[in-house]
Structure formats: C-alpha cells, structure tokens
Amino acid sequence: MIKIKAVLFDLVGTLIYVRDSVGTVYSNVAREFGFNTDPFKLNKAFQIALHLKSPPTGGESEEKKWWGHVVYETFQRAGYNLTDKFNSVFESIFKEFTRKNSWAIYSDVIPVLEKLSTQTIDNNFLKIGLISNFDSRLEIILKDLDLYKYFHVLNYSGKTGFSKPHPKIFQTSLDTLKSYRKKLYTLAIV
Numbered sequence: 001m002i003k004i005k006a007v008l009f010d011l012v013g014t015l016i017y018v019r020d021s022v023g024t025v026y027s028n029v030a031r032e033f034g035f036n037t038d039p040f041k042l043n044k045a046f047q048i049a050l051h052l053k054s055p056p057t058g059g060e061s062e063e064k065k066w067w068g069h070v071v072y073e074t075f076q077r078a079g080y081n082l083t084d085k086f087n088s089v090f091e092s093i094f095k096e097f098t099r100k101n102s103w104a105i106y107s108d109v110i111p112v113l114e115k116l117s118t119q120t121i122d123n124n125f126l127k128i129g130l131i132s133n134f135d136s137r138l139e140i141i142l143k144d145l146d147l148y149k150y151f152h153v154l155n156y157s158g159k160t161g162f163s164k165p166h167p168k169i170f171q172t173s174l175d176t177l178k179s180y181r182k183k184l185y186t187l188a189i190v
Helices: 022-032 039-049 060-077 083-096 109-117 138-144 167-178
Strands: 006-009 016-018 103-105 127-132 153-156 186-189
Touching (some): 138 153
Parallel strands (some): 006 127, 127 153
C-alpha cells in the first residue's frame, strides 16, 4: 500500500477565492477615481485579459508590469479609458488584492488543513505544501488569512521562476519535501 507523505495544494480556486468578483473590485476602485463602470463587463473582460500574455515567472517588477497589462487590457476591453488616472487606479487595485478583505477561504479548507496537519505516517507528520502561479504577494495574503502556519513548503511562480504546469515548479517542491523523507509519495490538488 502506498502511503502519501505530502499533500500539495493550489491556492486560488482551491483554498481561497476573490471575496467579490474581480470586476467588482476593479469597479469599486475605479469609482474612487471618478469612473462609473460595470462590474459584469469588467469581470468578463478580465477573463480575456488574464490570458493575453504568459504570466511572469519571478521578480516583483515583472509581476507588477504584467498585472498592469492585465488591468489596462481589462478596462480597455470593457470599453473604459482611464486616461491619465490609470497608474493611480492600477496601484490601488494591486494593493487591494494584497489585502485580506479581498479574499475569502472556502468553508472546508480550515478543517481539512487542521486534520491533515495532525496526521502521521510512519511516526512523521504529513507535510503540506502549496504550489501556485501566484506572485510575491502570496505569503502576505497567507499570513493575513492565518493559513501560512499550515504549510511546510511554499512554491509559487514569483518565487521559483516557473509556472504550472512546468514540471520544475513541482520538482522544486518535491526536492524540498524530500529533505523531510527519503521515499516520498505526494498528492497534488491543483
């Protein structure tokens, strides 16, 4: 019988989600700068803009530049030109998604993480990891949501330089976890 000794989770869409829609967050921020926008149109445009360019694989300046492109394209595709206020709107949106209030934890996550964190296999605690195509804001968000404490390994695009499904982001996690155990069977929930 194979004994799983580690479980790797994805973050957004598995453990946490945007509390309001992305379009709602964008629209609320834009309103602070005098723009009246439709959250539904922004949400729809975001789904397109998000996939126009490959996400960056490390470096805060590259991440921010990429997100700037996504936000710009979202407003443009939804029919809104923010003109000279775009940089201010973008900075506020970028900060907003670092805040705890923008995120919510799925109701089953804490009980599952609590249960997994107390499981032992061969007298060793099960290891819990996170693999995500998130950026450098991930650790701040995890700490603010009080999820950071559950993870033995955190690997995300902004840290490793690789995005899923590239095998190296998974291998980096496995290499870290192998320092805990010689033979390692891992379940990835992505």
